[in-house]
Structures are given as structure tokens and as C-alpha cells.
Amino acid sequence: MLYLAKILVGLVAVEHVYILWLEMFAWTTRGPKTFRSLPKHIFEPTKVLAANQGLYNGFLAAGLIWSLLISDPVWSANVAYFFLGCVVVAGIYCALTAQKSIFFVQALPAILALLAVWAAH
Template sequence: MEILGKILVGLVALEHLYIMYLEMFAWETKGKETFKGSLAPELFEPTKTLAANQGLYNGFLAAGLIWTLFIEDPNWSFYIAVFFLTCVMVAGIYGAFTASKKIFWVQALPAIVALVVLHVR
């Protein structure tokens, strides 16, 4: 179960690296394709700086999750992973309530699954 937990943590981290890329570097191209319907096309250019700021936060979440994969002490790794996954989960639930229900399924649910698997030790 420990290996599955690390794989899930890694997948959530990769997802947030991708979100960081979309929001920081590809907001007006790939981001526009990904988030069509959530934001009017003419708003992507004026919101580029805001999206980049969000992307930076997603990058920090990914960095924290990746960090847990290199912590040798199993207890410390567990607690740090729980912290960052909980941050992802809360952000996903908040996004689902305030922006789009899809965010729950894409962001919060993978974090919840990873948290459950980590707790089955």
C-alpha cells in the first residue's frame, strides 16, 4: 500500500505541475482550450497575470508533494504528504463551489483518493 500511496502522490504532483504549466506559460493557448466554457475567450489575455499567480501556487503544491517522495523518514513523509494533499483537496473543493464542479473531480478527488490510500498503512 505504501508504494501505491507514493504513486498516487506522484500523480497528483504531476497533475499540479501540468496545471502550473497551463496557468503560467500556456494560458492564452492550451489554457484557453482547456478552460473554454469556464471563461469567455476575450478574458484570457487580461487575466494572464492572475492565472500565472494561480499557477505559481499549483507549482508550490507540486513541489511539496514531490518533496515527500524523497523524505526518508516514513512518518515525516506521511505527515508532509497529508498536509499538501489536504491543501490540494481544500483548493479543489473550494474551486468546485466557486468556479466549476469539474474541479472537484479533476483536483479534489485524486487528492482524496491519495489521502485514503496513505491512511491505510
């Protein structure tokens, strides 16, 4: 179960590295293809806002990666709980306020990882 937990935490981290890249570096090029429900004309004026949001996703990814590098199992699990909890809360909030599919793309994988970490410890 520990290996499954680490794999799931790693996948959530990789997802947030991708979101960082998308929002910080590809917002005006790849963003309109990813977020088709948004009008294309808003991507350029919201570039700085998206970059700021991407930075926060990078912090989430960094925390999850950090949790994988901690050798003490209790400390590693606690750090993973915190950052996965942040992802779950953000995913639920975004699903309620922006786009329902974000629950399945962001919150659900984090919930599964959180459950796997809990089961492993």
C-alpha cells in the same frame, strides 16, 4: 499499499506541475481550449492572475514531490497529509465557487491519495 500511496501522491504532483505549466506558460494559447466555458477575450487580460495561481500550484507539486523524497516514513506521511489536504481544500472550494468538475479532477484524486497514505501508515 505504500507503493500505491506513493504512485497516487506522484500523480497528484504531476497534475499540479501540468496546472503550473498551463497557468504560467500556456494561459493564452492552451487555456481557451482547456477552459471552454470562459470567454476567449478574458485570457490575455488575466494572464498575470493565472500565472500567480500557477505558481501556487507549483508549490503544491513541490511539497508533494518533497514528501516522496523524505526517507523517514512518519515525516513523509505528515508532509504528504499537509499538501494533499491543501489540494483537497482548494479542489472543494473551486468546485463550489467556479466549476463543479474540478472536484473530480483535483479534489477526488487528492482524497484517494490521502486515504492511500493513511492506509499505508
